[in-house]
Amino acid sequence: MTRTASGSLPRYILQRTLLVIPMIWVILTLVFIVLRVAPGDPVSAALGGKLDQDALDQRREALGFNRPILAQYWDYLSSVARLDFGRTFSDNQPVLHVVRDNGGATLALTVCAFIVALLVGIPLGLIAGRFRDSVPDVVIRLFGILSYAAPIFFVGFLLQAYVAKPLGLPTSGMASPITVFTVEPKTHILLIDVFLSGDSTAIEDVLKHLVLPATTLGLLICGVFIRLVRVNILQTLQSDYVEAAEARGLGRSKVTWRHAFRNALVPVITVIGLQFALLLGGAVLTESTFNWPGLGKKLVDYINDRDYGAVQGIITIFAVAVVLISLLVDIVNALIDPRVRY
Template identity: 50%
Template sequence: MSTKTSGSSLGKYIAVRVALAPVFLLLLLTVLFILLRILPGDIVTASLAGRASEERIEQARQAAGVDRPITVQYVEYITDLARGDFGQPLTDPRSTSELLGDVLPATFELTIVAMLIAIPLGIVLGALSARFRDTPLDGGARLFGIVSFSLPVFWLGIQAQLIFSVWLKWLPTGNRISGRIVPVNGPTGFYVLDGILAGNTEFALTALEHLILPGATLGLVISGIFIRLVRVNMLQTLRADYVESAHARGVHERPVLFRHAFKNALVPVITIMGLQFALLLGGAILTETTFSWPGIGSKLVDFINARDYVGVQVLVTVIAMLITVTSLLIDILNGLIDPRVRY
């Protein structure tokens, strides 16, 4: 295939993916809108019952728009989103921008740390397991992958808190920062990075200490997925014709393993890594709840418990957007690194 044809094919592939992303997002938002409105009872009344007068409840119903026909509500919902208006939660006094500015950086920070632990661990153990197939190293890596993936993340988190916080007293049990430390108002919302940028070493180290347990717990659980994926794809690649041809030509084992087998085995794994990252951005609910981490997952649980359907709608809408954008970036990345994924 010529360079010009290849470039045109890639451009068409990316254009189609970009065009499909809004359609996919609209479908997600439509399903969300329908599910939230087929719940039994008046959700606004349920969320404010016992804490507000009838007049206040009626004002809230009008503000939320649930007193209007369903078709009008849907059009207003999509129109408001197009303008960047996500709505105002009923049980949180903060504006939507302030709320998202607080919870999103916390979830992003936790997700990045978890992936920084899971990806290297999963890739290294998966590649070694495939390279030394049917050896004790292979058996140990596979066992670790199965156990880590099977363990409930909340149970593992509780055990980590018990060992490293209660017994050894090395790390804090939860929260994002110690109550005795004044938070740094930084530009990123990532406490560790903002502490470094502000030159506040105590704040950065304290934030890092609070990140270790939840990040390591989540990272260990996710690494089990990557170990199994890398191993399976590596084994398939090592049996491919071009790898056998390289061996037949006398190419040394190391170039065959890393330049050919390992590189091609990672192509499908990258897709799963990206999707897993998108899911974690949606809120690692069990991890955040276990460690009292003030991210989007724990806040979503708060809204559900309060039956604040507007708050739930706001957060789930943001999650749907994050997943859509991440999926689009994954598709584009796959097209760039794998010539087979093109039209």
């Protein structure tokens, strides 16, 4: 009876949700500390040389940087609790507006890269596990190692140099200028907006621009999925119920698809939250490589401008998004596999 209560889904969700609070607090604290150990103060770093000393002092006072560090820390936490992630120093606009205008491009790129990683990684992992220690297995494992270890900007340059021209794919930007100007921005996600517009030419244009960045970013984590699926396929094929199914006369292919494949997907779902964080980090380099107008490229621009207000706000949003997605993955995993609730 105790086991049932402790393993109930509502109790598990409550426990995981409560754990999110200290996780977010630790992340916010680290962001606050890291951005304040740099020499000088954020206002002088961002606007020094652009404003005179009186204007700098006024801006510093308005932003609260002349207050004690603990008071700044409390203001930062209370602002985030109100979903106020601050303002940029260089152009003085709310960080949430920057995320609204540029986050859609990053979201579309990340989701499409995830699809590429799953479409490539899961079938290859299944083939590698099904034909263990064969030539296909060795080749697939080598591909997985290389795809994970290769610098993402290097992979992007290779695709731009050797794949873009033969396939007629664009190497820069999210769409042609005519598409950007003619499609009405209803959702701030161009990929969705072009489908809502029904313009087939615009849809084709956006999809072509998406192929190389999504492939580059997807290859970053497909190696992880290859390894996970392969290892779990091998473990499942050696389990008792698989041997029993084969003893009943089921062929190896049917056993692999009906039994082993489904169980092999459980750990893939488990690590999706962690891989999402990796994709967000990779999106910064991918967007810079392909001049993709997303939040990652915008973050790089703000870092170059030493705009700590924008950097702090964007990194905070990234961090909170990763934690919340990890929570969602834990809940989905508990629905699929009840054993994780205990």
